[in-house]
Amino acid sequence: MVAEVLAVIAALLAVASLSLTVVITRRIGSRDPVAVPLMWRRILRIQPLPSAAGSFMTPRDGNEKIAFIANPTKSGIEELREQALRACSIRYLPQPLWFYTTADDPGTGQAEAAIEAGADVVVAVGGDGTVRAVAQALAGRGIPMGIVPMGTGNLFARNLDLPLGDTQSILRTVLEGAERKADVGWMDIRRAYPGHGEDGRHLFLVIAGAGFDAEMVAGADDRLKRRLGWFAYFFAAIRHLGEKRMKAWVSVDGGEEIVGHMRTVLMANIGKLPGGISLIPDATMDDGRLDVATLDARGGLVGWTELFGQVMAQGAGIKDTRLLRILRTSRIDHVRGTEFDIRMDQPQKVQVDGESLGRASRIHAFVQPAALTLRVPQGTVPQRTDEPKTADCASDDADASPSI
Structure with a gap:
């Protein structure tokens, strides 16, 4: 009898979970169809967004030389070459130049070669790794950069409101789009163990972090990423929910260190994730500053559920999420600045824009304002806001994260 009751309860929970998954997936698909795997789009009948309307326009320079830096492992490269x-x-533009990335050089060297060849616009073709590598070569040079997104997450492309999945509109943006400036972040890491990961300075365009988020990035299975897209990171996250919180010391713009316990510390140039979720809503790519957030959850699954609710509330535009912390088992603290130093009591995995960099015990991050010139769709430059942040700074939580 008990077994039958448990079976019924399990079945009801499974049905409820499936229903919730369908609702969330359809909601995400209505905002961003490409964020949902193709099989799911077909099953749920999620329609692609309409292509950007408008005829071809006259280029700003009839002699503009375009160079494409492509990841040859991505499908559809040959078709893209023909369309480009x-x-x-x-x-009436010159024939475009093509350079291909390698395992040893994911795009920085090829972008340098394109510049030497006289390219007026350099286009990154691939995922966030290729985009980041090309941006590293172009930062501070004033040469416009275009993006043809072909990766799993395409985080930077999504934040630019590029028409993912619409090659014609993407090429129109590359050749005729508006230009806007964007900041870039740089992260120096002190390696925890010699030889464990790449040393030196690393550029990031979206989000860099240490702790839980980096564990999730490192643990995502490549086969699942190809089949499920960004949903693969969800399964990787589950495996790390029960790991120990880290202790960290955070200094902002050379100020006094603040110490606290947390699950992860994030440094954001932009804050939007796949599906339209805004992890750090106030982060904008052209304000000359970075946004740093510490996220903490205690009490097992209850704390993580409460934290997820806060993140979703922020994405919906609710800045003050303290009322949602019913059990006070989670918190989000954030601050804006130009330079950050972070020390951790134990070596933590670190990541930049979804690329794992191994473990580090200390991080120095800073912003390079207006370092990139980007080709973006006409009329998509977001509204700027310089209002001060409202951070969750409640001080009566035991063993809380720093109110930075």
Whole structure:
């Protein structure tokens, strides 16, 4: 009898979970169809967003030389080459240049070669890793950068409101789009163990972090990423929910260190994740500052559930989420600045824009304002706001994260 009751309860929970998954997936698909795996889009009948309307326009420079830096492992590269050649031809532009990334050089060297070849616009073709590598070569040079997103997350492309999945509109943006400046973040890491990961300075365009988020990035299975897209990171996250919190000391713009316990510390140039979720809503790519957030959850699954609710509330535009912390088992603290030093009591995994960099015990991060010139769709430059942040700074939580 008990077994039958448990079976019924399990079945009800499974049905409820499936229903919730369908609702959330359809909601995400209505905002960003490409964020949902193709199989799920077909099952749930999620329709693609309409292509950007408008005819071809006259380029700003009839002699503009375009260089594409492509990841050859991505499917559809040959078709893209044909479309790019035609797009340049009908605009009377020179034949585009093509450079291919390698395992040893994911795009920085190729972008340098494109600049030496006289490229007026350099286009990154691939995922966030390729985009980041190309941006590292272009930062501070004033040469416009375009993006043809072909990765799993495409975080930076999503934050630019690029028409993912619409090659014609993407090429129109590359060749005719508006130009806007964007900041970049740089992160120096002190390696925890010699030889464990790449040393030196690393550029990031979206979010860098240490702790839980980096564990999730490192643990995502490549096969699942190819099949499920960004949903693969969800399964990786589950495996690390029960790990020990870290202790960290955070200094902002050379100020006094603040110490606290947390699950993860994030440094954001932009705050939007796949599906339209805004992890750090106030982060904008052109304000000359970075946003640092510490996230903490205690009490097992209850704390993580409460933390997830706060993140979703922030994404919905609710800045003061203290009323949602019913059990006070989670918190989010954030601050804006130009330079940050972070020390951790134990070596933690670190990541930049979804690329794992191994373990580190100390991080120094800073912003390079207006370092990139980007080609973006006409009329998509977001509204700027310089209002001060409202941070969750309640001080009566036991063993709380720092109110930075």
